[in-house]
Ligand SMILES: C=C(OP(=O)(O)O)C(=O)O
């Protein structure tokens with residue numbers, strides 16, 4: 001029995017066999033050629049057989065997958081059978097290129113043609129590139145790229161997962177995640193919590209775990225144990241039989257009746273429907289870039305209207321905060337961001353893409369306004385990565401030009417927290433993005449495993465910036481009521497930290513729908529004054545660990561509820 005430790009980012013205890021995420025398919029050498037023309041025919045047959053095998057596999061997986069994952073798989077399966085791709089590859093073979101190289105180049109050509117056609121056709125370019133990688137892997141006898149196929153439940157080990165991979169993550173098959181990279185606010189961690197999958201990130205040695213080896217994963221303790229013994233089996237069985245929390249009743253309040261609306265973070269219509277069913281009082285963060293992952297072209301206005309309306313319709317008459325496209329760094333969108341930037345997290349991302357690709361933001365605002373006009377949801381709009389008051393003012397101007405009255409900003413850059421008073425003179429609300437705020441305050445890339453301990457929203461510097469933002473909101477609202485400041489970073493899903501944030505003065509908490517029952521139950525166990533005292537306790541701690549321990553020790557309900 002050996003163990004590796006990492007950072008536990010999503011609670012749960014399970015046992016299962018390891019499957020490693022296969023590496024990305026490497027490009028075949030540019031000069032790889034078939035030995036002689038006589039083999040061209042046989043090689044063409046090999047390509048056809050590989051394409052058929054890929055199609056059959058994707059079709060079978062589409063049948064068992066749900067929602068977005070099923071759609072992605074169906075579209076890719078269609079592309080695998082595309083005669084245009086096979087024909088172009090056969091031509092290149094006849095001209096002497098090896099089977100792998102011919103498929104690679106043919107796929108590249110078809111993708112370029114689709115991109116040139118624009119609109120819906122351009123959307124399919126990413127599918128063709130995925131199919132080409134799958135056919136090349138099949139020709140080589142390598143495992144297919146992406147989430148591996150399995151007959152039964154598996155524990156997926158990987159360096160890290162890309163947002164596009166997570167779109168096909170099926171929680172019925174993948175029962176836990178263990179990654180060598182990533183931190184508590186990385187997207188792998190966010191997705192794991194949204195799916196309720198136990199997950200350990202920053203686990204050095206994850207990629208060396210033997211395929212098929214049985215391991216025990218404790219997603220709260222950040223522990224992975226190979227060849228689990230009796231103690232681990234009992235712990236996993238106890239977890240499976242645990243009492244579930246009572247569902248959220250749809251009204252976030254402290255014990256003395258102070259209302260704190262509990263909202264949901266969603267990435268599209270399907271997730272919004274799940275959040276509404278879980279009692280969410282609205283949407284505190286619609287990550288619009290998640291509606292358009294894998295896209296090489298800007299989505300059209302009608303496509304955007306449809307995507308946003310699907311979310312609004314899940315929340316009739318309720319608040320939905322739409323964040324404009326937050327492309328870049330951990331969420332690249334090829335039509336907005338430059339993949340070759342040396343420092344993507346400090347680069348042209350979020351609101352800043354409006355400087356390099358003007359027009360996309362205005363068209364998005366137009367689409368949001370149209371979708372809002374066609375629904376009854378109360379739509380608020382906010383920009384990511386705002387750093388100055390001028391930017392906030394510019395964004396507010398664009399929103400009102402589009403007919404959107406309630407504009408706000410994400411506070412996720414320390415400069416925005418420190419100048420929140422000036423920023424909130426220009427916009428109506430702020431939402432603290434504590435994932436990025438932590439990354440930028442601590443100068444620690446949220447995707448890097450070795451920096452996970454720095455990427456902790458309990459860090460005293462982060463808590464002080466939350467306080468500065470709330471103080472600024474009072475200033476921004478001079479002569480009026482303070483402007484609302486919510487939290488939509490992952491910190492809001494930590495029930496103990498949620499209480500601290502409320503004590504610091506934030507007015508709403510937005511989180512993955514799965515976190516609602518726990519956060520609601522703990523919030524209901526304290527009065528507003530007690531929450532303020534706990535905030536004081538956290539602020540006076542010297543370290544993140546001390547702040548967490550001090551607050552948790554005053555909230556026995558956490559243990560009672562197993563949180
Ligand atoms: C909510 C946030 O946005 P994202 O995780 O999408 O960057 C954040 O940064 O806290």
Ligand SMILES: [Mg+2]
Pocket residue numbers: 384412433435436
């Ligand atoms: Mg962010």
